[in-house]
Amino acid sequence: MAHPSQLGLQDAASPVMEELLHFQDHTLIIVLLISTLVLYIIVAMVTTKLTNKNILDSQEIEFVWPILPAIILILIALPSLRILYLMDEINEPHLTIKTMGHQWYWSYEYTDYEDLGFDSYMIPTQDLAPGQFRLLENDHRMVIPVESPVRLLVSADDVLHSWAVPSLGVKLDAVPGRLNPTAFIISRPGVYFGQCSEICGANHSFMPIVIEAVPLEQFENWSSLMLEDA
Secondary structure, three states: OOOOOOOOOOOOOOHHHHHHHHHHHHHHHHHHHHHHHHHHHHHHHHHOOOOOHHHHOOHHHHHHHHHHHHHHHHHHHHHHHHHHHHHHOOOOOOEEEEEEEEOOEEEEEEOOOOOOEEEEOEOOHHHOOOOOOOOOOEOOOEEEEOOOOEEEEEEEOOOOEEEEEHHHOEEEEEOEOOOEEEEEOOOOOEEEEEEEOOOOOOOHHHOEEEEEEEOHHHHHHHHHHHHHHO
């Protein structure tokens, strides 16, 4: 999760987020090179008193400076399109979860099971246990197995919401009357936090998302206990 004074993105917990981090580094290097070149030209033009008459009217320069930005844009666009298609890939998911956004909480339904579903509310500040995070903890976490493709179907019951977990590289709008699908794989066990990133009303800031990734055996034990309680 994020920490105070953090400047970069959160650590990647999924292959897609790793690709997004690499793309960010790739783009920032290009932006840094362009900024350095432009700054050098500005400083040189301001400080020098010499004028090169060949630069004032040069067909070679006129040819280069439209072509060079086009090449740079291609170097940015191709990796971006690749990641865009990777984020839309849904290949043989091991688990499907339907997520509904409400004012102001999330509900989860494990569609591969007959009666496995629950509502997830934020824990009030006065009820937090030691070590829990204010405005981020839920009374029921979404538990999923690690290293397993998970398909997520996101919708809303009332207004627009947005299901977003930055460390997984997932951000999907929850639109009433529409099921928006996405998929992700969590690479390692852990607890991952997110929040609704759509301004959905007065309590928009109070519908966090908590995902607990566990080994497959622990997930099977958890699902069995949940089914027994149901």
